[in-house]
Ligand SMILES: C=CC1=C(C)c2cc3[nH]c(cc4nc(cc5[nH]c(cc1n2)c(C)c5CCC(=O)O)C(CCC(=O)O)=C4C)c(C)c3C=C
């Protein structure tokens with residue numbers, strides 16, 4: 001078995017492609033206990049996610065968490081599974097995002113481009129996505145993690161896994177990695193349009209709450225820019241909507257474990273707002289480019305209940321950008337900007353490329369005949 005992965009049938013003069021690896025967090029294979037156990041074991045063992053010394057964490061993870069959480073999480077996943085007709089909503093949406101991005105980049109680039117999907121946990125894995133790009137002949141790869149706000153727990157974890165996989169390749173590609181896009185004008189405009197459309201159909205709330213996935217507060221104190229990037233996105237969205245200070249706020253959801261996470265917490269805020277006279281709240285999750293368990297179940301079910309149980313009257317969840325055309329346009333623009341300077345992108349000449357490939361094939365044949 002060779003030490004490095006290669007393609008033994010490489011053909012001289014194969015046309016070179018740009019590959020885009022679209023990545024997200026990933027999802028379990030099914031909403032059942034064994035699948036959740038597998039998924040959570042991979043996810044929660046990632047040192048970028050949980051920064052507790054390994055021996056101690058191994059005991060807690062295997063002794064406590066993996067005995068209790070899979071059943072509870074499976075129940076939550078069960079509630080959202082197949083709501084889009086294709087198993088996990090995150091996977092269903094990710095597939096549509098991949099297709100939409102492929103179509104847009106094909107139309108935009110001069111040369112051949114392949115967009116593949118890879119998930120940090122579960123399947124298709126990042127290694128499978130990279131292998132697909134390799135089979136397609138991608139010699140230049142742009143990694144686009146669908147995390148608009150950078151966090152070590154998500155973006156850097158994706159970087160780790162991508163580079164770990166590439167270290168096992170014989171012929172490594174040219175690599176670019178989008179680290180974040182919290183202030184991207186296309187992304188902010190798509191968010192603002194989605195809110196305006198919601199308000200045109202349903203009227204405006206007393207308060208727009210922008211809920212982001214939380215991380216332990218310790219990560220912020222140790223230099224993770226995630227908190228600031230969430231605030232930046234929220235401020236730009238509020239500005240685009242022309243909202244005054246008292247009509248919007250930022251909260252953080254999905255706390256995990258006992259340590260303090262970024263505050264204010266979304267659930268505590270939903271319980272408190274009715275007491276402050278907020279009768280209608282609209283909740284949007286700008287850090288989730290695709291709807292998933294954390295938005296559909298935790299926000300749209302659990303937090304709706306908290307708000308209403310505390311005396312709130314009307315609760316609206318504004319869906320993620322998912323496969324909205326303006327969202328995919330913004331992602332295509334972002335990807336194209338990061339591919340600048342690559343041959344397929346600027347002045348790529350298919351006729352010349354084919355002539356060069358043909359010449360290279362002929363040279364290879366001639367060499368073969370000489371031997
Ligand atoms: C949007 C960015 C995300 C950050 C930042 C993030 C940090 C983070 N998450 C956990 C623990 C869990 N997250 C879970 C689900 C989940 N998380 C994100 C995104 C971010 N996580 C998404 C998109 C999803 C949903 C996936 C889906 O299949 O729909 C889960 C699993 C579900 C559960 O059991 O509750 C856990 C666990 C930590 C510890 C963390 C930062 C340190």
Ligand SMILES: [Fe+2]
Nearest residue numbers: 025213254294
């Ligand atoms: Fe998470």
Ligand SMILES: [Fe+2]
Nearest residue numbers: 227228229231
């Ligand atoms: Fe900050």
